[in-house]
Amino acid sequence: MDPRIERVVYLIENNLASHLQIIAMAKSVGLSLSRLQHLFKEETGTTIRKYQQELRLKRARELLVTTHMSIKEIVVAVGAADKSHFVREFTKSCGLSPRRYRMHLLSGHME
Secondary structure, three states, rough: HHHHHHHHHHHHOOOOOHHOHHHHHHHHOOHHHHHHHHHHHHHHHOHHHHHHHHHHHHHHHHHHHHOOOOOOHHHHHHOOHHHHHHHHHHHHHHOHHHHHHHHHHHOOOOO
16 A cells, blocks of 8 residues: 555544544645545545544444443544434444444344
């Protein structure tokens, strides 16, 4: 993988809650915004925004199972901008709302 894209992936993974702007990522690796977006999709098969969204959902699933954090706290911890939008995206991705996902996992209905 292109080392610049590896650096951007690292930045995304380690700054989820900080709302790091794509333009700032592009500058940090010496690329234009459009070139970064093109290279990122070429290297990863997805867009930067979609990668961030999927990573947020993955972290949220982990936090739902491993902590007693409220949904609101998890939304903040994963850097989602809006709770209702996050819940809709989570439900669309997992087939269950965050609350129901947690209940099903903790009751042993899902892996």
